[in-house]
Amino acid sequence: MHVISEQRLDDTVLEREFVLGEVPGTLWTPGSTAAPLILMAHNNGLPKSDPRLVARARQFATRGYAVATIDAAGCGDRPRSATEERARADLRRAVQAGGPVDEVFESVVGPLVERAAPEWRTTLDTLLSLPGIAGPVGYSGWTAVGIRLAVTEPRIAAVGLFAGGFVPRTQREEARLVTVPLLFLLQWDDEGNPRQRALDLFDAFGSTQKTLHANMGGHVGTPWFEVEDAGRFYDRHLR
Amino acid sequence: MHVISEQRLDDTVLEREFVLGEVPGTLWTPGSTAAPLILMAHNNGLPKSDPRLVARARQFATRGYAVATIDAAGCGDRPRSATEERARADLRRAVQAGGPVDEVFESVVGPLVERAAPEWRTTLDTLLSLPGIAGPVGYSGWTAVGIRLAVTEPRIAAVGLFAGGFVPRTQREEARLVTVPLLFLLQWDDEGNPRQRALDLFDAFGSTQKTLHANMGGHVGTPWFEVEDAGRFYDRHLR
Numbered sequence: 011m012h013v014i015s016e017q018r019l020d021d022t023v024l025e026r027e028f029v030l031g032e033v034p035g036t037l038w039t040p041g042s043t044a045a046p047l048i049l050m051a052h053n054n055g056l057p058k059s060d061p062r063l064v065a066r067a068r069q070f071a072t073r074g075y076a077v078a079t080i081d082a083a084g085c086g087d088r089p090r091s092a093t094e095e096r097a098r099a100d101l102r103r104a105v106q107a108g109g110p111v112d113e114v115f116e117s118v119v120g121p122l123v124e125r126a127a128p129e130w131r132t133t134l135d136t137l138l139s140l141p142g143i144a145g146p147v148g149y150s151g152w153t154a155v156g157i158r159l160a161v162t163e164p165r166i167a168a169v170g171l172f173a174g175g176f177v178p179r180t181q182r183e184e185a186r187l188v189t190v191p192l193l194f195l196l197q198w199d200d201e202g203n204p205r206q207r208a209l210d211l212f213d214a215f216g217s218t219q220k221t222l223h224a225n226m227g228g229h230v231g232t233p234w235f236e237v238e239d240a241g242r243f244y245d246r247h248l249r
Numbered sequence: 250m251h252v253i254s255e256q257r258l259d260d261t262v263l264e265r266e267f268v269l270g271e272v273p274g275t276l277w278t279p280g281s282t283a284a285p286l287i288l289m290a291h292n293n294g295l296p297k298s299d300p301r302l303v304a305r306a307r308q309f310a311t312r313g314y315a316v317a318t319i320d321a322a323g324c325g326d327r328p329r330s331a332t333e334e335r336a337r338a339d340l341r342r343a344v345q346a347g348g349p350v351d352e353v354f355e356s357v358v359g360p361l362v363e364r365a366a367p368e369w370r371t372t373l374d375t376l377l378s379l380p381g382i383a384g385p386v387g388y389s390g391w392t393a394v395g396i397r398l399a400v401t402e403p404r405i406a407a408v409g410l411f412a413g414g415f416v417p418r419t420q421r422e423e424a425r426l427v428t429v430p431l432l433f434l435l436q437w438d439d440e441g442n443p444r445q446r447a448l449d450l451f452d453a454f455g456s457t458q459k460t461l462h463a464n465m466g467g468h469v470g471t472p473w474f475e476v477e478d479a480g481r482f483y484d485r486h487l488r
Contacts, residue, residue: 198452198461209448212463213437221472222437222463224451233460235485239478246474 011136023071030136033129034058034087035080037137038071044144045076046248047137049130049159049166051151052079053122055098057086062230066237070150073241075248076143080133082126082155094118105202111176119154120178127158134165148244153211157181160188168247170195170240173229174211175203185214192220193243195236200229250375262310269375272368273297273326274319276376277310283383284315285487286376288369288398288405290390291318292361294337296325301469305476309389312480314487315382319372321365321394333357344441350415358393359417366397373404387483392450396420399427407486409434409479412468413450414442424453431459432482434475439468 016026022041027034036058039045048070052063058079067077081088090098097118104111137143146167149156153174160169161184170193177185192215196208212222221243225233255265261280268274275297278284287309291302297318306316320327329337336357343350376382385406388395392413399408400423409432416424431454435447451461460482464472 218465220465222461224461226457226459235481238481242474242477 011140019068020072023068025068025071030080030133032088033080033082033133035078035133036064036067038067038077039142040071040074040076042074043142045074045142046146046148046244047076047078047134047143048148048150048244048248049134050077050079051082051126051130051149051155052085053119053152053155055085057081059086066150069237070241070244073245075148075244076137078133078137080129082122082129084122084126115176116178119176120180123154123158123178123181126152126155127162130155130159131163134163138165146248148248150240150244153177154181157184157188160190166190168244169193170243172232173197173200173203173208175200175205175208177207177211182211182214185211186216189216189218191243191247192217193223193240194220195223195232195240197229197231198224198226202229250379258307259311262307264307264310269319269372271327272319272321272372274317274372275303275306277306277316278381279310279313279315281313282381284313284381285385285387285483286315286317286373286382287387287389287483287487288373289316289318290321290365290369290388290394291324292358292391292394294324296320298325305389308476309480309483312484314387314483315376317372317376319368321361321368323361323365354415355417358415359419362393362397362417362420365391365394366401369394369398370402373402377404385487387487389479392416393420396423396427399429405429407483408432409482411471412436412439412442412447414439414444414447416446416450421450421453424450425455428455428457430482430486431456432479433459433461434471434479435461435463436468436470437463437465441468 011028011030014027018024024039026037050067058081070077101114101118104114147165148168149166150170153171154177156169156171160166168191172195194212250267250269253266257263263278265276289306297320309316340353340357343353386404388405388408392410393416395408395410399405407430411434433451
């Protein structure tokens with residue numbers, strides 16, 4: 011892991027840009043010496059510098075967590091193959107046309123999850139070897155990758171998942187294998203995530219401790235207090 | 250309003266038993282001089298002394314709220330007419346038989362809501378005339394009465410509702426008229442409240458600020474952290 015730049019945000023939180031192989035990432039660490047870790051994953055091709063993501067990460071770090079995000083395969087400035095670009099264009103057209111998008115979605119996002127999950131595991135191994143970062147580990151964000159990691163990675167002790175209306179078939183089937191505490195956040199009128207599918211997915215998780223939070227509005231309308239609620243969720247399960 | 254007994258719970262919270270006409274109630278007040286008020290209503294024939302209700306009220310009071318509950322018509326030791334007793338027995342039999350209960354439910358709970366709501370309004374008038382209790386006013390608990398009060402009582406600024414799978418027809422229709430901020434709490438496997446109906450009711454509310462919280466388990470299995478979440482909901486809207 012190579013640190014490219016760092017800045018101190020206030021008296022306690024240190025923000026570091028890094029690369030790990032070909033994967034760019036950001037790590038926020040609080041002043042404490044054995045901070046629990048939150049992996050904060052995003053999809054939709056968003057860059058890790060997206061202001062809403064950064065604000066959320068800084069809030070968790072201020073709360074005492076080490077927080078890491080990476081531009082996994084398909085996100086930010088990561089190079090995309092011509093096949094990927096075509097598949098994404100197909101998906102955009104299918105969504106705009108308002109027809110069924112399941113198969114197109116599957117062909118775009120299914121492979122992305124398969125490629126992103128090992129990158130996250132490598133990142134996790136590296137982060138836990140750093141001084142000042144302990145465990146247990148929480149996960150926050152992109153639903154499909156969160157399911158895959160929760161099922162394959164026993165170090166993950168709690169997951170906060172967002173949206174979840176469109177999730178590849180493999181992860182929908184894996185959801186029942188997730189047994190760690192779960193906070194499932196959805197927007198009631200998420201334009202990209204059918205509500206009933208998200209509710210069905212919540213129902214499918216195997217966790218005995220699972221909580222659903224839903225708020226009004228579209229995909230990017232989540233109210234800020236949900237970040238604080240998520241912080242308390244991690245407090246309950248990671249401390 | 251006649252105070253029957255009082256005890257100081259700790260350095261700040263005062264708990265008073267009172268009667269108002271034929272209605273028995275309990276009032277918790279914090280040390281502060283102009284506390285916002287939370288009306289905490291229950292159904293199911295529960296007495297206001299139910300330990301879970303009392304623990305919730307004390308928690309809100311410790312947070313700085315004046316909290317009041319009454320044994321409204323049909324609750325606690327309030328006398329029931331032979332007609333009411335027969336209707337309740339009919340409802341129990343219908344639920345146990347597992348058949349359709351809508352009409353029986355309607356005949357039991359519809360009139361209860363009609364009788365409880367004016368008692369709550371009278372209580373509210375009295376409470377707001379007491380020294381140390383200001384406004385704004387929040388509501389917590391029994392869904393049907395909460396809908397009726399939110400629609401008819403402009404002093405109510407935020408409502409936290411629980412369950413809501415079975416709600417009389419009139420209140421289901423009134424839900425779209427509720428426009429104050431709403432926290433809607435449900436138990437995913439509530440044996441007395443069908444999940445889909447509760448979700449449909451949440452969808453129907455007219456409030457632009459509405460949040461759904463759902464947790465695993467049956468009717469009495471709500472985790473304690475929801476009391477704290479509700480406290481923060483009232484903090485956002487009543488302070």
